[in-house]
Amino acid sequence: MTRCTVVLLMWGLALTSCAAPRTGGPTVAEELADRTSTLQAISLLGRPLYTPILDGARAPTLVANLEAAQRAHDRNPNDEMTTIWLGRRLGYVGRYKEAIAVYTDGLERFPESARLRRHRGHRFITVRRFYHAIDDLKRATDLVAGVPDEIEADGAPNALDIPRGTTHFNIWYHLGLAYYLTGDFEPAASAYAACMTFCRNDDTLVATTYWSFLTLRRLGRTAQADALLDAIDADMEIIENHAYHALLLLYRGDRTAAELLDDDATSLDRATITYGVANWHRMHGREAEAADLLSDLLAGDEWAAFGFIAAEADFKRLRGRPIGRSSASD
Numbered sequence: 001m002t003r004c005t006v007v008l009l010m011w012g013l014a015l016t017s018c019a020a021p022r023t024g025g026p027t028v029a030e031e032l033a034d035r036t037s038t039l040q041a042i043s044l045l046g047r048p049l050y051t052p053i054l055d056g057a058r059a060p061t062l063v064a065n066l067e068a069a070q071r072a073h074d075r076n077p078n079d080e081m082t083t084i085w086l087g088r089r090l091g092y093v094g095r096y097k098e099a100i101a102v103y104t105d106g107l108e109r110f111p112e113s114a115r116l117r118r119h120r121g122h123r124f125i126t127v128r129r130f131y132h133a134i135d136d137l138k139r140a141t142d143l144v145a146g147v148p149d150e151i152e153a154d155g156a157p158n159a160l161d162i163p164r165g166t167t168h169f170n171i172w173y174h175l176g177l178a179y180y181l182t183g184d185f186e187p188a189a190s191a192y193a194a195c196m197t198f199c200r201n202d203d204t205l206v207a208t209t210y211w212s213f214l215t216l217r218r219l220g221r222t223a224q225a226d227a228l229l230d231a232i233d234a235d236m237e238i239i240e241n242h243a244y245h246a247l248l249l250l251y252r253g254d255r256t257a258a259e260l261l262d263d264d265a266t267s268l269d270r271a272t273i274t275y276g277v278a279n280w281h282r283m284h285g286r287e288a289e290a291a292d293l294l295s296d297l298l299a300g301d302e303w304a305a306f307g308f309i310a311a312e313a314d315f316k317r318l319r320g321r322p323i324g325r326s327s328a329s330d
Helices: 003-010 028-034 058-075 081-092 096-109 114-126 128-142 168-180 185-198 202-218 220-230 243-252 257-262 268-285 287-296 306-318
Strands: 039-042 046-048
Touching: 003 306, 028 185, 028 202, 058 081, 081 096, 081 114, 081 243, 081 257, 081 287, 096 114, 114 128, 114 185, 114 243, 114 306, 128 168, 168 202, 168 306, 185 202, 202 243, 220 243, 243 268, 257 268, 287 306
Parallel strands: none
Antiparallel strands: 039 046
16 A cells, blocks of 8 residues: 555545634634634545644734734724735634635625635635635636736735735736646636736746646646746745745756755745645656655645645546535535
């Protein structure tokens, strides 16, 4: 029995009920403590996914920000931006189902809000409801057509506190990812091509190039994928997407897999790097090495990371189970 099979067998389908949100009394911090074992989703492989335990150093700031967002929303519940920020702050502490509920409530009042659909689409991806994400994000592309693009404020600022993404960029980026995760690579490639037109800096460029490269390789368009790497070099101005940059340098042949895997990365970057290196092994016909890396990744706890979700999707398809609307993701 292979290591991958063992991992999959260990994750037999398990369904757990989720407690309803509490409406008053305890503080956000007290509620958060009560929710550390709340079911947020079922993975594509049947693993129950619970609210992650926050990193100790960041927890006080995340909780304080959520409390402030809740107060702002309580004061002005009919404001689109207070709704968006409450949903975002809930997502940052791992309360993804509640974030989706906040966005859904907001869309009752602002049905033409591309921003609400962009953020709900993102969190639908997190909880493995990919086709719901596609519906939201496709609608968002229609809503922003012809509308000037604008910088999207960061809820979790990078080291220089310089926002890198825009509204249009984030809509197309997440739409491409949602298609990629379903295995529908043609529309994923089209979405990433559109996303490229909204890349205004090297951080957005490397993120889009990374997923576009993987998508084109899955489509067998090797020359087109490799051509994307011509815009990548070691001297790019990267503030936050260091993992994507490093992986693209690996694909160019400018770095080694051992260097990337030995880097002292955050757990989120580690998930990104592991998935990216596994893909590099697959591109070179080393399926066993790729499977070992994906098994290591899926045995971890960074289940909201895009690399982790993509690894689940790959494993599910390897088992001959396409990801459709009737899958665990929806």
